Amino acid sequence: MYGYLRVAGGHGRTPLAHHQCGLCHQLGTAYRTRARWLAGDDPSVLAMLVEGLTPDATTRERVRCPIPGVRRRRALAADWLPGLAAMQLFLAGEKLFDDRVDRDGLASRAAERLLRRDIDAASAALERLGFPLAEVRATLRRQPTIERDPHADLDSLSAPTADGLRASVAWLVAHAGAPHATVAAAGALADRLGRLLYLVDALTDLPRDLRRGRFNPLERAVGPLDPAALRFVTGALAGRVAALGAAFDALPLAAHGPVLRGALVDGLADKGWEAVTRLPAPRVTVARAVAEARR
Numbered sequence: 001m002y003g004y005l006r007v008a009g010g011h012g013r014t015p016l017a018h019h020q021c022g023l024c025h026q027l028g029t030a031y032r033t034r035a036r037w038l039a040g041d042d043p044s045v046l047a048m049l050v051e052g053l054t055p056d057a058t059t060r061e062r063v064r065c066p067i068p069g070v071r072r073r074r075a076l077a078a079d080w081l082p083g084l085a086a087m088q089l090f091l092a093g094e095k096l097f098d099d100r101v102d103r104d105g106l107a108s109r110a111a112e113r114l115l116r117r118d119i120d121a122a123s124a125a126l127e128r129l130g131f132p133l134a135e136v137r138a139t140l141r142r143q144p145t146i147e148r149d150p151h152a153d154l155d156s157l158s159a160p161t162a163d164g165l166r167a168s169v170a171w172l173v174a175h176a177g178a179p180h181a182t183v184a185a186a187g188a189l190a191d192r193l194g195r196l197l198y199l200v201d202a203l204t205d206l207p208r209d210l211r212r213g214r215f216n217p218l219e220r221a222v223g224p225l226d227p228a229a230l231r232f233v234t235g236a237l238a239g240r241v242a243a244l245g246a247a248f249d250a251l252p253l254a255a256h257g258p259v260l261r262g263a264l265v266d267g268l269a270d271k272g273w274e275a276v277t278r279l280p281a282p283r284v285t286v287a288r289a290v291a292e293a294r295r
Contacts, residue, residue: 004200004271005045005263015259018060019047022076025063026085030125031118035089036066043088045263046169047076050084052256053186054176080176083129087168089115089122090133094140094164131171140164147215154199154236157217162194185251189264192244196268199240203233203275210280225281227289234276234293241269 007014014020024039051058061077092115099108112119126133143160146152170187178186202217209216222229245265253260276290 003040003042004197004268005042006267007041007045007259007263015256016041016044016048018074019051019076020044021063021065021073022061022078022081023047023085023088024066025075026081027088028066030082030085031089031121033066034114035085035118038088038092041263043084045260046172047081047084048256049169049186049260049264050080050173050176051076051078052253052260053173053182053251054080054178055254057176078176080172082125083131083175084172086122086125086129087131087172089119090126090131090136091168093119093123094137098140098143129175131175132167136164136167139167147217147220150220152220154217154221155195157221158195158198161198162191165194165197166191182252185247189244189247189251192240192247193264193268196237196240196244196272199237200268200272200275203237203272203279206275207278207280225279227285230279230281230285230289231292233279234289237269237272237276238293241265241272244268 007016020039020041023043024036027035027039057080058076058078060074062072063075065071065073093112096108096112096115099112123133140160146156146160149156166187169190170183173186174183198217206216206218208214210219218233222232225233248261248265273290273294277286279286
């Protein structure tokens with residue numbers, strides 16, 4: 001999920017600590033040690049979300065930490081955690097595949113080679129668990145085709161991310177035993193989250209992409225950053241933040257509400273508005289567009 005979801009605090013000292021340790025332990029147990037790299041904040045927030053929706057399906061256990069000198073830690077334990085670990089590897093593989101298609105650096109290609117065996121094993125595990133792997137993969141890999149369409153708008157460009165995330169999160173919440181209404185609410189949240197993530201990522205990358213002459217969905221959708229384009233961009237950001245907030249409020253959460261809102265809604269919105277202030281446009285024009293959008 002682009003690495004934009006964050007919760008404050010150092011290793012083992014955040015509200016995500018039990019979830020991150022549980023995911024790290026599961027990745028290290030089911031796959032090679034290098035797979036533990038993927039136990040970041042993004043999937044740990046997702047683990048917290050699933051627990052918040054299905055609190056009776058989780059517990060805590062003591063696990064050995066791979067960091068030298070660190071004692072055993074209390075970690076999340078749940079029957080659905082192997083599914084999340086496998087899903088994280090699969091989605092990481094799709095992101096690395098996309099980077100390779102975009103020729104996005106040596107680091108991505110090296111990471112793909114290092115993780116390929118684990119990604120393949122995770123994909124096989126997901127298929128055994130009933131995850132719609134072929135459907136999600138096809139959805140995510142529509143992205144290059146849509147980006148080649150000169151008439152694609154921002155909604156069309158963000159659709160593969162939104163659709164893929166919705167299918168993945170809905171499956172995971174259903175896999176955890178949640179009722180149909182909860183699964184539907186989680187899927188709606190994931191759809192709105194995917195659309196906002198795509199926009200925030202495009203805003204963050206736009207200055208660099210313009211310097212390098214590379215594709216950026218905002219440059220494609222709105223063209224030069226004149227006052228009208230800035231009003232469109234800030235209006236789109238405000239609208240997607242509001243839609244995500246409404247979807248979050250509709251969740252039947254039994255736990256972790258404030259932390260999850262901070263990570264999924266407020267923190268992501270802050271990153272979006274911060275990215276807007278760094279756009280290559282006159283500061284006064286940007287400030288005016290932001291003020292109008294946030295009224």
